[in-house]
Amino acid sequence: MNEIAEGDGHIRTLYLRPSGVGATPFLNLSPDEGEMGSPALRDWIREVLAAVPESETGTAVFWNDGKAWVVLPPFPIEEDRYADGNDVSGLEEVYERDVTVGVVLLRMGRYAIGVVRGENLLASKTDTRHVKNRHRAGGSSQRRFMRSRDRLIRELYDEACAVTRRIFEPHIDTIDCVLTGGERQTINGFLKRCDFLEKSNLPVMKRLLAVERPSHKALEGIHREVWKSRVLVFDRAE
Numbered sequence: 648m649n650e651i652a653e654g655d656g657h658i659r660t661l662y663l664r665p666s667g668v669g670a671t672p673f674l675n676l677s678p679d680e681g682e683m684g685s686p687a688l689r690d691w692i693r694e695v696l697a698a699v700p701e702s703e704t705g706t707a708v709f710w711n712d713g714k715a716w717v718v719l720p721p722f723p724i725e726e727d728r729y730a731d732g733n734d735v736s737g738l739e740e741v742y743e744r745d746v747t748v749g750v751v752l753l754r755m756g757r758y759a760i761g762v763v764r765g766e767n768l769l770a771s772k773t774d775t776r777h778v779k780n781r782h783r784a785g786g787s788s789q790r791r792f793m794r795s796r797d798r799l800i801r802e803l804y805d806e807a808c809a810v811t812r813r814i815f816e817p818h819i820d821t822i823d824c825v826l827t828g829g830e831r832q833t834i835n836g837f838l839k840r841c842d843f844l845e846k847s848n849l850p851v852m853k854r855l856l857a858v859e860r861p862s863h864k865a866l867e868g869i870h871r872e873v874w875k876s877r878v879l880v881f882d883r884a885e
Contacts, residue, residue: 656711658733663706695881719877749825752861758807759861760814766870772810776803808841828856
């Protein structure tokens, strides 16, 4: 945000909700309506938006004649709006929210479950469970190994799901969303098997928190990942 605030030249701002419904009306304005710059500049911003990954939290775009900054915030932008100037108030509103997040960190053989509000860890539980490493032998030995490994993975998922329920339920009315961290394939398998999360109707966000080793220490610092934005910078070709 500091780089955006200090950007050279006249900066314009566009906030888009997750659906992105506001982009077309704003960018179709003529130069004297909304002062969004020349048609060529607006065409470039369209190209920038087309290059931005789909965001479940919306998009904030800041640009001048030569550069665009795209911010994908940690939590949803709630209003489409344009500002003829450098307006970071929409991002400040996101960062100032009082959000409670359920966190599931999971890798093969280890999990850490917690409830986080701001920088505070309200509840947590971590544990390990043995899961066999991959087996390179072939034939019947390989098949027996895979059956055993699949069973151990299911048991890991079921145990982590039971702990998730135990940790989340006392806070179920205040949890705004669930964020997961770990290896994508492992998390996807867990989400498919954990009935509690499906029945709870808690929204599970798609983004994956970066965590190398699920642990209590990881949970104590996970708020930094929870509140992290992604910033993309685009330079306009001369």
